[in-house]
Amino acid sequence: MLHLLAAVVLAQPTLPAEVARAISADRAKANVEALAAFGTRHSLSDTTSPTRGIGAARNWLKSQMESYRGGLQVAFDVHQIPPMQRMPQGGEIMNVVAVLPGGMPEAAERRYYVVGHYDTINADRMDPTRDAPGANDDASGTSVVLECARALAGAKLDATVVFLCTAAEEQGLVGAKAHADAAKARGELVMGVLSNDIVGDPSVNFFSPSPAASGPRSSEQFVRLFSEGIPRNPGAEEIAEIRRLGSESDSSSRQLARFVAYVATRENMAFRPMLVFRQDRFLRGGDHSAFNEAGFTGVRFTVPAEDYTRQHADVTERDGEPYGDVPTFVSGEYIANVARLNAATLVHLANAPRPPAKARMITAQLETGTTLRWEKSPEPDTAGYEVVWRATTAPDWEEAIDVGDVTEWKTPASKDNWFFGVRAYDKDGYRSPVSFAGAAAR
Numbered sequence: 001m002l003h004l005l006a007a008v009v010l011a012q013p014t015l016p017a018e019v020a021r022a023i024s025a026d027r028a029k030a031n032v033e034a035l036a037a038f039g040t041r042h043s044l045s046d047t048t049s050p051t052r053g054i055g056a057a058r059n060w061l062k063s064q065m066e067s068y069r070g071g072l073q074v075a076f077d078v079h080q081i082p083p084m085q086r087m088p089q090g091g092e093i094m095n096v097v098a099v100l101p102g103g104m105p106e107a108a109e110r111r112y113y114v115v116g117h118y119d120t121i122n123a124d125r126m127d128p129t130r131d132a133p134g135a136n137d138d139a140s141g142t143s144v145v146l147e148c149a150r151a152l153a154g155a156k157l158d159a160t161v162v163f164l165c166t167a168a169e170e171q172g173l174v175g176a177k178a179h180a181d182a183a184k185a186r187g188e189l190v191m192g193v194l195s196n197d198i199v200g201d202p203s204v205n206f207f208s209p210s211p212a213a214s215g216p217r218s219s220e221q222f223v224r225l226f227s228e229g230i231p232r233n234p235g236a237e238e239i240a241e242i243r244r245l246g247s248e249s250d251s252s253s254r255q256l257a258r259f260v261a262y263v264a265t266r267e268n269m270a271f272r273p274m275l276v277f278r279q280d281r282f283l284r285g286g287d288h289s290a291f292n293e294a295g296f297t298g299v300r301f302t303v304p305a306e307d308y309t310r311q312h313a314d315v316t317e318r319d320g321e322p323y324g325d326v327p328t329f330v331s332g333e334y335i336a337n338v339a340r341l342n343a344a345t346l347v348h349l350a351n352a353p354r355p356p357a358k359a360r361m362i363t364a365q366l367e368t369g370t371t372l373r374w375e376k377s378p379e380p381d382t383a384g385y386e387v388v389w390r391a392t393t394a395p396d397w398e399e400a401i402d403v404g405d406v407t408e409w410k411t412p413a414s415k416d417n418w419f420f421g422v423r424a425y426d427k428d429g430y431r432s433p434v435s436f437a438g439a440a441a442r
């Protein structure tokens with residue numbers, strides 16, 4: 001992956017690294033063990049026992065979030081679900097949500113999410129009674145949400161951050177869908193969703209198809225990051241626009257994935273995201289898709305390689321030890337690395353200015369050069385803008401130029417030959433994700 005050149009030398013903000021340092025591998029693992037100890041967290045399991053089932057699990061999650069204090073507003077996010085295939089009786093489900101309200105009036109309506117699902121299944125998706133510890137799937141992602149909430153609880157951020165543990169993911173993304181639809185109905189500005197699903201077990205090696213590769217690669221040092229290219233529910237007009245621009249790989253979700261890679265570089269993290277330009281893995285789904293379905297920007301973190309003998313499986317025995325999706329196969333250090341990448345990204349997203357609106361190339365008449373225009377970001381600490389570009393065949397932005405605090409830039413280079421974008425930066429050294437430049441008459 002190419003790394004974007006920094007056009008302007010910005011101060012290195014210290015908060016992302018501080019927050020990443022506050023994340024603990026021991027706590028990350030202890031969260032997984034605590035969640036697995038509820039036996040099952042199946043969405044149709046018992047809600048009256050204080051020690052077993054999804055009711056006990058969600059009470060524990062809420063009490064954990066509340067114990068972090070800081071500025072977190074913690075609540076159950078309750079939804080009444082009509083009867084559906086994997087919830088034949090329908091019923092009440094509860095997500096656990098903590099909100100850290102943004103401190104800058106011009107930025108506070110922007111909301112950035114970190115998400116993990118806390119429900120589980122065993123080999124029988126409809127079995128609410130037998131054990132389903134779900135350590136990797138997805139106590140690991142839930143643990144990422146908890147550690148991000150704990151590390152960020154006391155931080156002062158410009159935009160709002162939401163820490164969401166969803167229910168009934170395994171019954172069909174039910175909790176995430178209900179939450180995303182409600183957020184859409186309320187007109188909330190959900191500008192980025194980082195979903196963490198199966199982010200705990202790096203023991204399966206990653207393979208390249210190349211015979212020249214020197215063998216399997218350890219999965220310890222990276223995490224896959226899936227993002228959609230063409231938005232999930234485009235209208236005919238939007239599809240026509242994508243075709244005209246050649247912007248199949250420039251959705252807001254794809255820009256968010258590139259932004260996570262940018263943050264890892266800027267923060268000098270040894271642990272890296274491997275960008276996969278697909279919405280998700282084959283035969284599998286995840287909560288980011290429910291947000292995408294509602295029209296929101298969202299991506300999915302997941303381990304480099306999976307062992308399907310342990311996923312959605314019954315707990316059995318191997319060599320006298322429990323075998324299945326049990327905490328033994330989950331690494332606290334790996335989860336902590338994923339959480340650090342999420343937390344640093346959330347800080348950059350929340351403190352950077354809003355990506356410039358209406359970034360566009362002017363196509364009023366035939367001319368060999370390019371004129372770019374955009375609108376100012378509303379945050380008062382916005383210090384300027386960078387124009388970025390790449391070859392039309394390149395996967396990530398290749399070059400950038402600081403153009404100062406303006407809303408127009410011209411180059412003799414032809415718009416036919418490059419993809420352009422614009423990002424804003426503030427006086428503290430935070431850059432926004434890139435706004436892809438469309439085309440317009442003025």
Ligand SMILES: [Zn+2]
Pocket residue numbers: 117137138169197198
């Ligand atoms: Zn999952």
